[in-house]
Amino acid sequence: MAAPTRKKKKSPGKKSEATASGAQLLSVLNDDGSAVIGGDPGLAKETLLSLYEWMVRTREFDRRMLMLQRQGRIGFYGPILGQEAATVGSVAALDGEDWIFPALREGAAALMRGLPLREAIAQLIGNEMDRCKGRQMPCHYTYKEGHYYGMSSVIGTQISHAVGAAMAAKIRGDKAVIAGYLGDGATSSNDFHAGMNFAGVYRVPLVMICQNNQWAISVPASKQSASETIAIKAEAYGMPSMRVDGNDVLAVYQATRQAAERARRGDGPTFLELVTYRRLGHSSSDDPSKYRDEEEVKAWEKRDPVDRFRRYLSGKKLWNKAKEEALNQDIADEVNAAIKAAEAAGPCAPETLITDVFAEPTEQLREQFAQVEEVNREQTGEFPL
Amino acid sequence: MSTMTLLEAANKAMQHEMANDERVVVFGEDVGLKGGVFGTTQGLQNEFGDDRCFDTPLSECGILGTAVGMALYGLRPIAEIQFLDFIYPGFDQIVSEAAKMRYRSGGEYTCPMVIRSPYGGGIRGGHYHSQSSEAYFCHTPGLKVVIPSTPADTKGLLIASIRDEDPVMFLEPKRIYRTAKGEVPDGEHVVPLGKGRVVREGSDCTIVAYGAMVPLVEKAALEAEKQGKSMEIIDPRSLVPLDEELILESVKKTGRCVIVHEAPRTCGYGGEIAAIIAEKAIEYLEGPIARVTGFDTPFPYALENLYMPDVRRVMSGIAKTFNW
Numbered sequence A: 001m002a003a004p005t006r007k008k009k010k011s012p013g014k015k016s017e018a019t020a021s022g023a024q025l026l027s028v029l030n031d032d033g034s035a036v037i038g039g040d041p042g043l044a045k046e047t048l049l050s051l052y053e054w055m056v057r058t059r060e061f062d063r064r065m066l067m068l069q070r071q072g073r074i075g076f077y078g079p080i081l082g083q084e085a086a087t088v089g090s091v092a093a094l095d096g097e098d099w100i101f102p103a104l105r106e107g108a109a110a111l112m113r114g115l116p117l118r119e120a121i122a123q124l125i126g127n128e129m130d131r132c133k134g135r136q137m138p139c140h141y142t143y144k145e146g147h148y149y150g151m152s153s154v155i156g157t158q159i160s161h162a163v164g165a166a167m168a169a170k171i172r173g174d175k176a177v178i179a180g181y182l183g184d185g186a187t188s189s190n191d192f193h194a195g196m197n198f199a200g201v202y203r204v205p206l207v208m209i210c211q212n213n214q215w216a217i218s219v220p221a222s223k224q225s226a227s228e229t230i231a232i233k234a235e236a237y238g239m240p241s242m243r244v245d246g247n248d249v250l251a252v253y254q255a256t257r258q259a260a261e262r263a264r265r266g267d268g269p270t271f272l273e274l275v276t277y278r279r280l281g282h283s284s285s286d287d288p289s290k291y292r293d294e295e296e297v298k299a300w301e302k303r304d305p306v307d308r309f310r311r312y313l314s315g316k317k318l319w320n321k322a323k324e325e326a327l328n329q330d331i332a333d334e335v336n337a338a339i340k341a342a343e344a345a346g347p348c349a350p351e352t353l354i355t356d357v358f359a360e361p362t363e364q365l366r367e368q369f370a371q372v373e374e375v376n377r378e379q380t381g382e383f384p385l
Numbered sequence B: 001m002s003t004m005t006l007l008e009a010a011n012k013a014m015q016h017e018m019a020n021d022e023r024v025v026v027f028g029e030d031v032g033l034k035g036g037v038f039g040t041t042q043g044l045q046n047e048f049g050d051d052r053c054f055d056t057p058l059s060e061c062g063i064l065g066t067a068v069g070m071a072l073y074g075l076r077p078i079a080e081i082q083f084l085d086f087i088y089p090g091f092d093q094i095v096s097e098a099a100k101m102r103y104r105s106g107g108e109y110t111c112p113m114v115i116r117s118p119y120g121g122g123i124r125g126g127h128y129h130s131q132s133s134e135a136y137f138c139h140t141p142g143l144k145v146v147i148p149s150t151p152a153d154t155k156g157l158l159i160a161s162i163r164d165e166d167p168v169m170f171l172e173p174k175r176i177y178r179t180a181k182g183e184v185p186d187g188e189h190v191v192p193l194g195k196g197r198v199v200r201e202g203s204d205c206t207i208v209a210y211g212a213m214v215p216l217v218e219k220a221a222l223e224a225e226k227q228g229k230s231m232e233i234i235d236p237r238s239l240v241p242l243d244e245e246l247i248l249e250s251v252k253k254t255g256r257c258v259i260v261h262e263a264p265r266t267c268g269y270g271g272e273i274a275a276i277i278a279e280k281a282i283e284y285l286e287g288p289i290a291r292v293t294g295f296d297t298p299f300p301y302a303l304e305n306l307y308m309p310d311v312r313r314v315m316s317g318i319a320k321t322f323n324w
Helices: A045-070 A085-094 A107-112 A118-126 A159-174 A190-202 A231-237 A249-265 A294-301 A306-316 A321-344 A362-379 B004-019 B044-048 B061-072 B089-102 B134-138 B149-164 B213-226 B244-254 B271-282 B311-322
Strands: A020-026 A099-101 A176-184 A206-212 A241-243 A270-275 B002-005 B025-026 B053-055 B076-080 B112-120 B144-146 B168-173 B181-184 B197-198 B204-210 B229-236 B239-240 B256-265 B290-294
Touching: A020 A249, A045 A085, A045 A107, A045 A118, A045 A249, A045 A306, A045 A321, A045 B290, A085 A107, A085 A206, A085 A249, A085 A270, A085 A306, A099 A159, A118 A321, A159 A176, A159 A190, A159 A206, A159 B061, A159 B089, A176 A249, A190 A206, A190 A231, A190 B061, A190 B089, A206 A231, A206 A249, A231 A241, A231 A270, A241 A249, A241 A362, A249 A270, A249 A306, B002 B004, B004 B025, B004 B044, B004 B168, B004 B181, B004 B204, B025 B061, B044 B053, B044 B197, B044 B311, B061 B076, B061 B089, B089 B134, B134 B144, B134 B168, B134 B239, B144 B149, B149 B168, B149 B181, B204 B213, B204 B244, B204 B311, B213 B229, B213 B256, B213 B311, B229 B244, B244 B256, B256 B271, B256 B311, B271 B290, B290 B311
Parallel strands: A020 A241, A099 A176, A176 A206, A206 A270, A241 A270, B025 B053, B025 B076, B076 B112, B112 B168, B144 B168, B204 B229, B204 B256, B256 B290
Antiparallel strands: B002 B181, B144 B239, B197 B229
8 A cells, every 4th residue: 555645734724623733622612612703513403402412322321330330230341421422423423334433431332333232231241141251351342233342451453454444445445434543541552553553554434532540540631741732743644633522412423524535535544632531440450549639529529510511401302301301211211221121141151161262262261271172070969151 | 286495485475365365364463565574475465465564653552453353354464573582562462462361352343363473493483583482382272373383284274274273383493484384285285173183103102292303303303213212292282272183192112201492491392292181181191201302591692503403413302202
């Protein structure tokens, strides 16, 4: 794949277009839910309502799954409270043919792409309904029909995969755009540099979306990098970038839409830094009170993305208390039914221990499995146990 | 049939598959116009264009990570790592990503890709151009590991690797890139992975060797013949999956086994072969298993000849299986 010769382009004048700028932050919504003057993208009513519904569903799903974890019904959970706008706004701005390479807190993207809720919950449990066949820790969804890829737990490796997929899309002449997600911590990884560099060199159809939620487990973004912003790092890779208010679903939607259109036109990758905040621990195993000030969390609660967007919709007379109650009830019913269905599924079949290592198990794998089966039958008379 | 070197056979295999399947792409450092530092990709960019054969920035992590992404999307990437010694910045992408993709996604996503890399010593390359680190990859579930020793096998195994549905480490013995010459079938030629080759039939002792060690043990077998000992040589060709049957059948016949590899001895692949024989054919053994290997040292520069297995050491290994 030839690295295209770059022409110097005039830098776009409008504030909302991607530039290699530093600290400027794209916002559409004010905290009171009003739109900044001239900033309202004027989305169709159906789009607005769908964005809101997904944010509420994401929040309720998240709340209930954390609760299941606390009750011992699932082993682990990585909550996304406060980051709903970042995932919902960006995924909604993509086309169905576009691919999603998520990090830990983009699970809602799989749901938006059509992963049935019960299958998502089955993934968290790790049973026979789980598409991963119980082989991954919770929050590692996979959904190929929706072009949602199943990540590993290694930070940053998905960046190069997103770039590689974008290279492949370009080689094949497809119109698909690749969305690659990462967190602030991943900007320190090898793959961030390698992937960003390749993306810039080959000018691939890619939107890199960094959810800067300020914390990589216990390490604040200020200790992750001495760079003034994360967005500015893109400049060194010849890639335009934008800092976006990640708690503002309209700003996220608008920025992603522009970046995806740019990629689809063949104008190359864009880097988005979505400035947001992780309000809970890194995971159900983390206690953030050990390393951060509650005051900081409270300050971000005031910028809650769901509340802000609800105020915007109310202001436009698109939303009211009755609609809110009906939606909450529908989603609660939906989640309850999905939990019930997922918990009713049986355990993973023992044979899945050795399938999918390769397309066909090797002789060695069959032999290893047969030995375990024999031992169990001999000693307990049963298999599976 | 055409006579060619092992290096030319690798080139012909890629050319054949690029013509055969437009999903096949070849990339890596200096593989484009230059045709690779050894010349294995010579002419591919001219023939297939720079969308199908292209140079990359100097980053093994980037080469291997983007190869995974290309495979996920539906291409059949062949990533060249210039020397196996340089692969470690991309090790994570091989062992944590490519090797785990099918399993972790329950079979939804797969990584049909080939990682080609010249490996091994004997070329005055010092520590960073000589290592045989095949054992790291054999120890990683989800990876196939293939090492040819002849031009015909190079073409046939590389074509099979490119068509395989899983990631394959295709390690090329650079020491014999140009010295191994032989007849190679023209056109379609596939050697299935997981099938070893009887290099030479014999009755007194089995020698298991792969890559550049195969021509070496062939010389040793001739020496042994002068002493009245008949050597059988087995080249497993793929270490994963391994043709255990072929090795076990041979050892059951001869009652003796010498395993030869360049890699350091401790946890080297020879240990695995020895263990399989001990578990499944110990009652057939008439003497101890012998290993002739590299040393548990970093690969030396000045003392390379002392480090590498040679005919004398192979002969000593054979003797140990008879005299104990």
